[in-house]
Amino acid sequence: MHRGKGMKFVGDSRVPAERKPNIPKDYSEFPGKTEAFWPNFLLKEWMVGAVFLIGYLVLTIVHESPLEKKADPTDAGYIPLPDWYFLFLYQLLKYKYAAGDYVLIGTVIIPGLAFGALMLAPFLDTGLERRPSKRPIATGLMLLGLISVTYLTWESVVTHDWEKAKTQGKIVDVSFDQNDPGYQIYQKQSCVGCHGNTLTGGASGPSLIGTGLKPEEIMKIAKEGKPPGMPPNAFKGSDEELKQLAEFISKLEKK
Amino acid sequence: MLQKIYDWVDERLDITPLWRDVADHEVPEHVNPAHHFSAFVYCFGGLTFFITVIQILSGMFLTMYYVPDIVNAWESVYYLQNEVAFGVIVRGMHHWGASLVIVMMFLHTLRVFFQGAYKKPRELNWVVGVLIFFVMLGLGFTGYLLPWDMKALFATKVGIEIAMTIPVVGPIAKTFLAGGEIIGAQTLTRFFAIHVFFLPAALLGLMGAHFLMIRKQGISGPL
Amino acid sequence: MSKEDISRRQFLNYTLTGVGGFMAAGMLMPMVRFALDPILKEGSDQKLVAVTSIEELSNEPKRFDFKIKQKDGWYESDVTQSAWVYKAKNGDIIALSPICKHLGCTVDWNTDPSHPNQFFCPCHLGRYTKDGTNVKGTAPLAPLDVYDSQVKDGKLYLGKAKPRKGA
Numbered sequence: 001m002h003r004g005k006g007m008k009f010v011g012d013s014r015v016p017a018e019r020k021p022n023i024p025k026d027y028s029e030f031p032g033k034t035e036a037f038w039p040n041f042l043l044k045e046w047m048v049g050a051v052f053l054i055g056y057l058v059l060t061i062v063h064e065s066p067l068e069k070k071a072d073p074t075d076a077g078y079i080p081l082p083d084w085y086f087l088f089l090y091q092l093l094k095y096k097y098a099a100g101d102y103v104l105i106g107t108v109i110i111p112g113l114a115f116g117a118l119m120l121a122p123f124l125d126t127g128l129e130r131r132p133s134k135r136p137i138a139t140g141l142m143l144l145g146l147i148s149v150t151y152l153t154w155e156s157v158v159t160h161d162w163e164k165a166k167t168q169g170k171i172v173d174v175s176f177d178q179n180d181p182g183y184q185i186y187q188k189q190s191c192v193g194c195h196g197n198t199l200t201g202g203a204s205g206p207s208l209i210g211t212g213l214k215p216e217e218i219m220k221i222a223k224e225g226k227p228p229g230m231p232p233n234a235f236k237g238s239d240e241e242l243k244q245l246a247e248f249i250s251k252l253e254k255k
Numbered sequence: 256m257l258q259k260i261y262d263w264v265d266e267r268l269d270i271t272p273l274w275r276d277v278a279d280h281e282v283p284e285h286v287n288p289a290h291h292f293s294a295f296v297y298c299f300g301g302l303t304f305f306i307t308v309i310q311i312l313s314g315m316f317l318t319m320y321y322v323p324d325i326v327n328a329w330e331s332v333y334y335l336q337n338e339v340a341f342g343v344i345v346r347g348m349h350h351w352g353a354s355l356v357i358v359m360m361f362l363h364t365l366r367v368f369f370q371g372a373y374k375k376p377r378e379l380n381w382v383v384g385v386l387i388f389f390v391m392l393g394l395g396f397t398g399y400l401l402p403w404d405m406k407a408l409f410a411t412k413v414g415i416e417i418a419m420t421i422p423v424v425g426p427i428a429k430t431f432l433a434g435g436e437i438i439g440a441q442t443l444t445r446f447f448a449i450h451v452f453f454l455p456a457a458l459l460g461l462m463g464a465h466f467l468m469i470r471k472q473g474i475s476g477p478l
Numbered sequence: 479m480s481k482e483d484i485s486r487r488q489f490l491n492y493t494l495t496g497v498g499g500f501m502a503a504g505m506l507m508p509m510v511r512f513a514l515d516p517i518l519k520e521g522s523d524q525k526l527v528a529v530t531s532i533e534e535l536s537n538e539p540k541r542f543d544f545k546i547k548q549k550d551g552w553y554e555s556d557v558t559q560s561a562w563v564y565k566a567k568n569g570d571i572i573a574l575s576p577i578c579k580h581l582g583c584t585v586d587w588n589t590d591p592s593h594p595n596q597f598f599c600p601c602h603l604g605r606y607t608k609d610g611t612n613v614k615g616t617a618p619l620a621p622l623d624v625y626d627s628q629v630k631d632g633k634l635y636l637g638k639a640k641p642r643k644g645a
Contacts, residue, residue, distance in 0.1 A: 043494045048295075331552050
């Protein structure tokens, strides 16, 4: 390219008017089997990407992303579970010395030390040796961290009540007539407290939808109770009302 | 035709060197899986970037239907998943991508760590990388709340309670994140803003720095 | 650089474009279909709603308000719509939408003193004759929409307003 005196520019801009011939660099004489990024290497990368994308799309089609029922802050019986990559932290806080009076250890000190060390690794491990076997302290600490995160996640998964988790957030699609005399009685009596506004159950009472019970059986339970949760004589009203209520509940079905 | 348009722009702006610099840079043998199969470990960073692109795109499309409001959020997610064509796939891409990106980033971090690639002169790039990791975790945490279903609400409650235990700043952090005293309408809009604007902006900046440093320093040599 | 080398490079470039195109398509196809869904969705059919008894109708257009259930995505609401309804000479009941075909203002009956017995839109002085046809030379370019209507048990039921061909 022309340099110094006599340089030409495009108009009054700073773009030089003379162009370099566009010859890609030649790596054929470089040591090793070096190659150009475009198109040689990128093609390999994108082929990996394409295979990955296919797997990814298959995953999204096979496993529908979950959606539980709409958030209901009053449902006290719900056992929360964070996303899987936070499970280790969640599990850590269940241990005696990371909870209660020691909660600081669990929430600030241990994660702070671990992530702080991770971030500052280049300044803590300043030796020039790069092989993992030649820097045992760094390698050992990382392995320790890996093992503890894996263990904590594993423990968290094992101790979680998956059976309950499956049912607790389910979308229940029921429609019933809010003006049904049975529902009016249901609301007036104490039933609502445990079985919930929509009869889907709650902290202390099971769902009343799709029980498959006959009205007589429901009347019996309402009067005599049902261990462990349902107390006897929970229903306080006339026999006529009891009958209406029982018929209303026995008709509720899952859609 | 295309060539003419290109030449017209190139004459004025001299854009060839810009992309030539990226296109022609050399890729050494030891990272090329065609020569050494074990070099597939170098793919994790690229795959992380690929999923990030998918996340950004699918997220942009999801906001065409999603409303960050406690009355409508769940309804709109339910609608886009069940009523809109391909809604399952687009939401699925965003949902599973969120997990996959963590996996890929984790593997990438382990690769860099065990190869000691963070050592001088690449310290800064490692720090930026760890910051990207934190931003991703933040995106995961804030995104978890947005569908406003049971697990979203209760997991966020737990998360914010954990923030609460930090001495001195805890209660302030809690109120700041929740936007009030309870996890409710104001929390959702806040998390939406953080998830959609603040963290992605930070992510783009950090990723730009990450890639710039890689281009400048080149990839670390073989062990 | 030999000839062979160029063709190899070109081959790589073509393959690269192909793989890149495949990835872009795989990624974007579901998303674009997702975004285009409202265009490809079939219009919802609206249930006929009882508006008034036919005894109240005369030859003079009269405005009736009625409520319909509108489902807008996940949002369901009751929306009030209105119609100009009158009996034509041959006994047919005609229900016209009051939405001006120009820019969507609301037309009124017989409010322009210089042009009696016409629908008049105050926004841009648009006018329509009694059967809803736009008067040439005024702003609107199409006749007023007509509601699907049905008479059952002495009551008038209205459905969706449908556009007519331009006059």
